[in-house]
Amino acid sequence: MARIVMKFGGTSMAGMERIRNVAARIKHVVGQGNEVAVVVSAMAGETDRLVGFAKEASPLYDPAEYDAVVASGEQVTSGLLAMTLKAMGVDARSWLGWQLPIRTVGAHNKARISTIDTTELLKAMSAGQVAVIPGFQGVMDTGRISTLGRGGSDTSAVAVAAAVKADRCDIYTDVNGVYTTDPRIVRRARKLSMVTYEEMLELASVGSKVLQTRSVELAMKEKVRVQVLSSLDDPTQEELPGTLIVSDEEMEAQIAKDSGMERQLITGIAADKNEAKITITRVPDRPGAVASIFGPLAEASINVDMIIQNVGRDKGETDVTFTVPGADLARSLDILEKQKESIGFNRLINDPKVAKVSVVGVGMKSHAGVAATMFKALADRGINVMAVATSEIKVSVLIDEDETELAVRVLHSAYALDAAEGA
Amino acid sequence: MARIVMKFGGTSMAGMERIRNVAARIKHVVGQGNEVAVVVSAMAGETDRLVGFAKEASPLYDPAEYDAVVASGEQVTSGLLAMTLKAMGVDARSWLGWQLPIRTVGAHNKARISTIDTTELLKAMSAGQVAVIPGFQGVMDTGRISTLGRGGSDTSAVAVAAAVKADRCDIYTDVNGVYTTDPRIVRRARKLSMVTYEEMLELASVGSKVLQTRSVELAMKEKVRVQVLSSLDDPTQEELPGTLIVSDEEMEAQIAKDSGMERQLITGIAADKNEAKITITRVPDRPGAVASIFGPLAEASINVDMIIQNVGRDKGETDVTFTVPGADLARSLDILEKQKESIGFNRLINDPKVAKVSVVGVGMKSHAGVAATMFKALADRGINVMAVATSEIKVSVLIDEDETELAVRVLHSAYALDAAEGA
Numbered sequence: 001m002a003r004i005v006m007k008f009g010g011t012s013m014a015g016m017e018r019i020r021n022v023a024a025r026i027k028h029v030v031g032q033g034n035e036v037a038v039v040v041s042a043m044a045g046e047t048d049r050l051v052g053f054a055k056e057a058s059p060l061y062d063p064a065e066y067d068a069v070v071a072s073g074e075q076v077t078s079g080l081l082a083m084t085l086k087a088m089g090v091d092a093r094s095w096l097g098w099q100l101p102i103r104t105v106g107a108h109n110k111a112r113i114s115t116i117d118t119t120e121l122l123k124a125m126s127a128g129q130v131a132v133i134p135g136f137q138g139v140m141d142t143g144r145i146s147t148l149g150r151g152g153s154d155t156s157a158v159a160v161a162a163a164v165k166a167d168r169c170d171i172y173t174d175v176n177g178v179y180t181t182d183p184r185i186v187r188r189a190r191k192l193s194m195v196t197y198e199e200m201l202e203l204a205s206v207g208s209k210v211l212q213t214r215s216v217e218l219a220m221k222e223k224v225r226v227q228v229l230s231s232l233d234d235p236t237q238e239e240l241p242g243t244l245i246v247s248d249e250e251m252e253a254q255i256a257k258d259s260g261m262e263r264q265l266i267t268g269i270a271a272d273k274n275e276a277k278i279t280i281t282r283v284p285d286r287p288g289a290v291a292s293i294f295g296p297l298a299e300a301s302i303n304v305d306m307i308i309q310n311v312g313r314d315k316g317e318t319d320v321t322f323t324v325p326g327a328d329l330a331r332s333l334d335i336l337e338k339q340k341e342s343i344g345f346n347r348l349i350n351d352p353k354v355a356k357v358s359v360v361g362v363g364m365k366s367h368a369g370v371a372a373t374m375f376k377a378l379a380d381r382g383i384n385v386m387a388v389a390t391s392e393i394k395v396s397v398l399i400d401e402d403e404t405e406l407a408v409r410v411l412h413s414a415y416a417l418d419a420a421e422g423a
Numbered sequence: 424m425a426r427i428v429m430k431f432g433g434t435s436m437a438g439m440e441r442i443r444n445v446a447a448r449i450k451h452v453v454g455q456g457n458e459v460a461v462v463v464s465a466m467a468g469e470t471d472r473l474v475g476f477a478k479e480a481s482p483l484y485d486p487a488e489y490d491a492v493v494a495s496g497e498q499v500t501s502g503l504l505a506m507t508l509k510a511m512g513v514d515a516r517s518w519l520g521w522q523l524p525i526r527t528v529g530a531h532n533k534a535r536i537s538t539i540d541t542t543e544l545l546k547a548m549s550a551g552q553v554a555v556i557p558g559f560q561g562v563m564d565t566g567r568i569s570t571l572g573r574g575g576s577d578t579s580a581v582a583v584a585a586a587v588k589a590d591r592c593d594i595y596t597d598v599n600g601v602y603t604t605d606p607r608i609v610r611r612a613r614k615l616s617m618v619t620y621e622e623m624l625e626l627a628s629v630g631s632k633v634l635q636t637r638s639v640e641l642a643m644k645e646k647v648r649v650q651v652l653s654s655l656d657d658p659t660q661e662e663l664p665g666t667l668i669v670s671d672e673e674m675e676a677q678i679a680k681d682s683g684m685e686r687q688l689i690t691g692i693a694a695d696k697n698e699a700k701i702t703i704t705r706v707p708d709r710p711g712a713v714a715s716i717f718g719p720l721a722e723a724s725i726n727v728d729m730i731i732q733n734v735g736r737d738k739g740e741t742d743v744t745f746t747v748p749g750a751d752l753a754r755s756l757d758i759l760e761k762q763k764e765s766i767g768f769n770r771l772i773n774d775p776k777v778a779k780v781s782v783v784g785v786g787m788k789s790h791a792g793v794a795a796t797m798f799k800a801l802a803d804r805g806i807n808v809m810a811v812a813t814s815e816i817k818v819s820v821l822i823d824e825d826e827t828e829l830a831v832r833v834l835h836s837a838y839a840l841d842a843a844e845g846a
Contacts, residue, residue, distance in 0.1 A: 016479040050499065056439040057503050058510030065509070068517055069502035072495035076473065079492035080480050086488070087481030094491055098521065099566055143522055 002167040003035040003125070007135065007157035010044035011174055012231045013077045016084075021231070023084040025172075026130060030090055037121065037131040037164060039157040040081055042073025063108035067137075067147045071097070074134030074153070082132045092130040095121065097137035097145065102156070104138035104146040111146035113138055113155070116163035125164065133160060154215035162222035169219070169226045170242070171211065176230035177243035178203065178210055180417040181269040185408050188418040192267065194244045196251050199267045202360040202394045216245065223247055248362060265370065266361040266415040271404050273355045275305065276329040277386065279321040280336065282346035286316075292343045293320060296335050302328045306356070306389040306398055321387060323398060326352055354386065355404040358396040359411055371395045377414035383407050425590035426458040426548070430558065430580035433467035434597055435654045436500045439507075444654070446507040448595075449553060453513055460544065460554040460587060462580040463504055465496025486531035490560075490570045494520070497557030497576070505555045515553040518544065520560035520568065525579070527561035527569040534569035536561055536578070539586035548587065556583060577638035585645035592642070592649045593665070594634065599653035600666035601626065601633055603840040604692040608831050611841040615690065617667045619674050622690045625783040625817045639668065646670055671785060688793065689784040689838040694827050698728065699752040700777045700809065702744040703759065705769035709739075715766045716743060719758050725751045729779070729810040729821055744810060746821060749775055777809065778827040781819040782834055794818045800837035806830050 006029065008022050022040075030036050041047075050070045054061045078094040085092035100121060104111035124131050135153025140146045148155055154171060161169035176191065178200065183189040195203070197220035204213050210228055219226045229242025246254075283289050290309075297304055302324055310319040324332045329352055336348055364370040371388070374395055378385060383406065387398040399407055412418060429452065431445050445463075453459050464470075473493045477484045501517040508515035523544060527534035547554050558576025563569045571578055577594060584592035599614065601623065606612040618626070620643035627636050633651055642649045652665025669677075706712050713732070720727055725747055733742040747755045752775055759771055787793040794811070797818055801808060806829065810821040822830055835841060 016476060019480070053439060053499070053503055054506065057442070057507045060510065062506045062509045062516075065502040065506040065517055068519065069499050069506075072498045075495045075498070076476070076492050079488040080476055083477065083485045083488040083492075084480045086485045087483065093485075094488055096491065096568075145519075 001033040001035070003164060004029060005037045005039060005157055005161040005164070005166045005169045007039040007153060007169065007171045008041065008231065009153065009173060010041040010047070012172055013040055013042070013081070014044040016080070019077070019081055019084055023081060023088055023090070025231070026085060027088055027090050030128075030130060035125040035128075037125060037133060037160055037166070038081065039133050039135045039153060039160055040074060040077045041135050041153045042077055046073040046076070064140075064142075064144050064146075067108050067111075068145045071134070071137040071145045071147055074136055078132045078134040082130075085130055085132070090130060091128060092132055093124065094132045094134070096134060098139035098143075100133070102133075102138035102159070104140055104148070108140070108144075108146055110149040111138060111140065113148070113159045116159060118163050121160075122164060151212040152214075154212040155218055158215045158219045158222070158224050158226065161224045161226075162218070167225070168244075169224050171215075171226060171228050172231045173210060173228060174230065175210060175228070176232070176241065177228050178245070179268070181408055181412050182271070185271070185405050186269075186412045186418070189412065190417065190419040192243050193240075194246060194251060194254060195267055196248050196362050197245060198248070198393055199360050199362055200245045202358065202391070203268050203270050211245075219245065220247070225250070251362070264361060264415075264417075265363040265367050266359050266417065267363070268360050269408050269411050269415075269417070270358045270360060271355055271408050272358075273401055273404060274326045275323045275354055275356050275398070276326045276332075276350060276352040277321060277323050277354045277398065278329070278332060278336070279319060279349040279351075280343070280345045280347075281319050281349065282317045283320050284316065284344050285318045289318075289343065290320065292339065293336070294322075296339055297324070297332060300331065300335055302332055302335075306387040306396065308387045323354065323356070323387070353401040354398055355401045355407075356396050356398055357404065357407045357411065358394050359415065360394045362393050364395075365392055373414055374411060377410050378407060381406060381410050383410070424456040424458070426587060427452060428460045428462060428580055428584040428587070428589045428592045430462040430576060430592065430594045431464065431654065432576065432596060433464040433470070435595055436463055436465065436504070437467040439503070442500070442504055442507055446504060446511055446513070448654070449508060450511055450513050453551075453553060458548040458551075460548060460556060460583055460589070461504065462556050462558045462576060462583055463497060463500045464558050464576045465500055469496040469499070487563075487565075487567050487569075490531050490534075491568045494557070494560040494568045494570055497559050501555045501557040505553075508553055508555070513553055514551060515555055516547065517555045517557070518547075519557060521562035521566075523556070525556075525561035525582070527563055527571070531563070531567075531569055533572040534561060534563065536571070536582045539582060541586045544583075545587060574635040575637075577635040578641055581638045581642045581645070581647050581649065584647045584649075585641070589647070591667075592647050594638075594649060594651050595654045596633060596651060597653065598633060598651070599655070599664065600651050601668075602691070604831055604835055605694070608694070608828050609692075609835045609841070612835065613840060613842040615666050616663075617669060617674060617677060618690055619671050619785050620668060621671070621816055622783050622785055623668050625781065625814070626691050626693050634668075642668065643670070648673070674785070687784060687838075687840075688786040688790050689782050689840065690786070691783050692831050692834050692838075692840070693781045693783060694831050695779045695781075696824055696827060697749045698746045698777050698779050698821070699749045699755075699773060699775040700744060700746050700821065701752070701755060701759070702742055702772040702774075703766070703768045703770075704742050704772065705740045706743050707739065707767050708741045712741075712766065713743065715762065716759070717745075719762055720747070720755060723754065723758055725755055725758075729812040729819065731810045746777065746779070746810070776824040777821050778824045778830075779819050779821055780827065780830045780834065781817050782838065783817045785816050787818075788815055796837055797834060800833050801830060804829060804833050806833070 082094040135156035179189045226245040307322040505515045505517040558579035602612045649668040730745040
């Protein structure tokens with residue numbers, strides 16, 4: 001017996017036939033003797049429809065009214081799922097955000113969960129009643145409905161799991177787990193049975209969009225074991241079918257226990273084409289010059305990522321290259337152009353056709369030579385590295401966008417991540 | 424300056440363009456210096472969509488979950504209207520049923536409003552903020568969302584008007600008032616500027632479907648002045664454009680004040696084709712026989728209306744004729760057939776092709792001869808009266824359904840209700 005939070009996204013809740021499938025899955029998990037809470041999204045398309053109304057009402061809509069409008073999508077699916085479960089003979093009831101309550105702080109439309117009152121919830125769950133909770137919503141101290149921002153249902157599920165001290169938070173998505181890399185790029189990509197929170201964050205933030213980043217951060221903070229799995233996976237099988245996201249300690253313990261499992265140096269390869277490169281030429285090489293470049297960008301909330309400074313050009317001058325999110329390129333150039341005099345540069349060169357490819361793995365903390373392997377593998381195939389950035393568990397390189405898929409395949413093989421043929 | 428509750432139905436709220444029209448109308452009323460609360464229905468079709476989901480989930484759906492699902496329709500429109508008003512520069516906010524709260528008792532799906540907490544509401548309204556309240560919903564003592572049953576938004580509006588002691592409750596519908604009879608039957612039907620609650624109830628219960636009966640009963644109990652008007656009426660004109668529904672006393676006072684206004688003997692003519700006639704032949708004419716007929720029907724919640732007993736047939740036997748709602752005919756016959764032995768009748772004859780035509784008017788309380796005029800007018804045109812029923816302010820006759828329109832026209836003229844030509 002375990003206490004499990006199950007989360008279903010909009011695709012799984014789109015229409016009564018799918019809601020019945022979800023209910024059948026829950027019934028099976030309940031039948032195994034587990035205590036279950038379920039967090040649901042709105043039907044696919046419904047939130048867009050409601051947001052459309054709000055935007056039509058006013059481009060500068062009132063954020064509190066917006067929340068009351070869009071939160072209704074999850075209210076509907078939670079009620080429908082609860083009644084479907086009851087019709088199947090599974091005791092269930094819906095608990096809206098304001099009913100539990102799920103208290104939130106911060107601003108409407110992007111609120112953060114502060115506390116979840118579990119008194120009634122735990123009473124119901126321990127009595128064998130499935131608690132169906134709409135994701136994405138909560139209630140402010142003002143008594144008004146709040147929402148967490150798009151994709152917030154993953155975060156709701158992790159927060160509920162933390163509050164009820166669940167053994168696991170199972171997040172059902174349209175993929176059946178986290179892979180060593182995008183299987184559309186590398187046919188022999190392997191599904192990972194376990195990754196750490198840190199690895200998941202690096203894989204997510206550089207492009208493997210499976211879970212909302214905020215939900216992984218919350219899971220890490222609250223030590224919630226999260227499983228990513230597909231609604232098509234068979235829930236009756238013994239072993240967990242998806243990818244388990246856990247702490248470093250649990251990963252270590254699992255490796256120690258399972259003699260057949262070897263700690264991989266590299267867990268996965270991520271690629272992100274949403275980067276753009278900016279080079280500022282002939283910046284005066286004096287104290288404060290860099291601050292005068294990055295200060296105005298930071299003020300505009302533009303996230304500067306990789307930075308390289310080419311020293312040793314003409315005496316007293318330097319070129320500065322860095323990346324920004326592709327969506328912020330035009331705005332960045334505009335801001336820098338306005339600072340031309342105060343920075344005192346010569347030219348602004350930009351290149352939106354770049355990609356960031358990263359190798360990620362907690363294993364590299366204790367191994368040298370990861371970066372060297374990476375550079376050699378890329379150089380052997382003639383792939384030019386424009387910039388490098390490293391963290392404790394990640395090495396990223398900036399390359400020509402056209403070479404993204406090639407680089408991912410090369411690195412996937414170089415770190416021996418390919419599945420055995422036929423596996 | 425007055426305190427006004429405005430209520431808009433689903434047709435008025437169907438889509439953002441119409442919601443903007445509603446907001447403009449509210450803005451005008453606010454601009455005249457009035458304190459305003461608004462009660463709204465869901466977008467036309469939305470409640471049906473949600474009910475459809477619920478029925479698909481389970482024919483025997485959980486009523487509390489059903490309420491959480493279907494109440495979302497009004498939640499959406501109240502939020503959208505509030506944000507539209509704000510965008511137009513009119514201060515506004517939505518107050519959901521559980522937020523005020525609007526407390527309800529009784530059963531889910533057909534709850535009754537017990538109390539409305541007006542503390543926050545009056546504070547907001549007196550500060551010039553429009554309170555937008557979803558109709559049809561409230562909250563139970565259990566903290567769960569309740570609904571009042573279909574068409575309950577009229578009742579919500581009257582209850583809010585009673586709670587805030589509004590000067591008037593304006594109910595916007597797709598007709599511009601209450602008419603002396605159905606204008607589709609009588610071209611020269613006149614719009615009434617004023618009717619009493621009792622008259623409205625009789626007109627509504629016999630077929631003039633403008634307001635929910637419950638809402639009129641509540642208005643009568645709480646002495647809420649209700650105006651029925653069309654969303655197409657011009658709100659800028661001086662006089663009230665619709666029909667005002669008031670107490671007997673206000674009607675008397677108005678007549679005393681306005682020398683040009685004469686108390687009509689008859690206020691209106693209503694017709695109802697949803698009746699069916701049942702005749703039971705050769706019932707033993709002994710004490711208890713009638714009870715053995717109507718007892719079982721009452722137990723089955725079948726509303727028996729007009730009753731005639733033909734006495735003086737064969738000695739010791741009688742025929743009993745009565746009407747039931749057309750929808751209950753089959754069930755009624757089934758129940759009676761099962762009681763054949765205990766009642767001891769000969770035959771059951773039924774006729775679903777009958778209609779009830781009624782003349783309604785508070786004025787008849789103090790006038791004799793209303794029924795005589797009616798019978799003569801009908802007899803002059805050869806219309807056969809099968810049964811008669813009277814109340815203090817109503818005389819109803821049962822006639823052949825095919826003669827309904829003719830009877831209505833004849834009576835409309837007989838009581839001089841026709842508008843002047845060209846009026």
